[in-house]
Every structure is written in structure tokens, then in C-alpha cells.
Amino acid sequence: xxxxxxxxxxxxxxxxxxxxxxxxxxxxxxxxxxxxxxxxxxxxxxxxxxxxxxxxxxxxxxxxxxxxxxxxxxxxxxxxxxxxxxxxxxxxxxxxxxxxxxxxxxxxxxxxxxxxxxxxxxxxxxxxxxxxx
Numbered sequence: 001x002x003x004x005x006x007x008x009x010x011x012x013x014x015x016x017x018x019x020x021x022x023x024x025x026x027x028x029x030x031x032x033x034x035x036x037x038x039x040x041x042x043x044x045x046x047x048x049x050x051x052x053x054x055x056x057x058x059x060x061x062x063x064x065x066x067x068x069x070x071x072x073x074x075x076x077x078x079x080x081x082x083x084x085x086x087x088x089x090x091x092x093x094x095x096x097x098x099x100x101x102x103x104x105x106x107x108x109x110x111x112x113x114x115x116x117x118x119x120x121x122x123x124x125x126x127x128x129x130x131x132x133x
Contacts (some may be wrong), residue, residue, distance in 0.1 A: 002056070049082050100120075
């Protein structure tokens with residue numbers, strides 16, 4: 001299903017499984033894709049990184065590690081800004097964003113049918129200032 005959903009993106013965007021190295025257990029998924037607009041049918045030019053983990057896998061750094069890898073990969077293509085959008089109250093996901101070097105820019109309703117979401121932004125130039133870490 002995930003391959004079909006992102007087939008038109010030539011491997012650049014997608015949803016991938018996050019697997020724990022020590023056990024091989026799938027902990028969840030990480031995604032990278034254009035954010036859908038308010039109509040949800042037409043993608044915007046804004047790129048989203050996201051993650052979904054099974055509760056048994058929370059607190060191990062899997063989301064941070066996986067998201068960091070796909071953001072770095074996207075910046076290597078020339079993208080200048082990556083977004084993360086989080087449901088208000090999802091403190092665990094909001095805590096991942098600063099670990100990725102993302103800045104909270106408030107609640108926005110530009111995407112996903114106009115739903116108000118906590119929005120975080122990471123700029124490619126932040127990568128240079130941080131020394132690539």
C-alpha cells in the first residue's frame with residue numbers, strides 16, 4: 001500500500017518501516033512527503049517529515065534517528081525547508097521536533113483540510129550552522 005501511495009515520487013518520498021537494530025522488530029514508521037493542502041487532494045510544495053511508533057517503542061530514540069536520516073536525505077536534494085505537523089497535545093511527538101533542530105512556529109491550518117496543527121520547521125541552513133550534526 002505504501003509503495004503504491006508514493007509510486008509517482010520515484011523513491012524520493014514515501015513511508016518506511018522503522019526497525020529496531022537489536023531485535024529486528026518493526027517499531028513504527030517514518031514518512032517524508034509533500035503536505036496535502038486544505039482540500040487534501042492537491043499536494044503543496046511544503047515537505048513533511050512524520051513518524052508513528054508503537055507505544056512499546058516510545059522513548060528509545062527511534063523516531064529521532066529515523067526522521068533525522070530522511071530530513072538529511074531531503075536536504076541533499078536541494079529542499080530548503082522541512083515541516084513537521086503535530087496534533088495539539090501530542091507532547092511525545094512535539095518533543096522529537098527540537099531534537100531534529102526544528103523550531104516551533106505555532107499552530108497553522110494550511111494543510112490537512114484546514115485542521116489546526118502544531119507546526120515545526122527545520123531549515124537547511126540550520127544544518128550548516130550546526131556543523132552537519
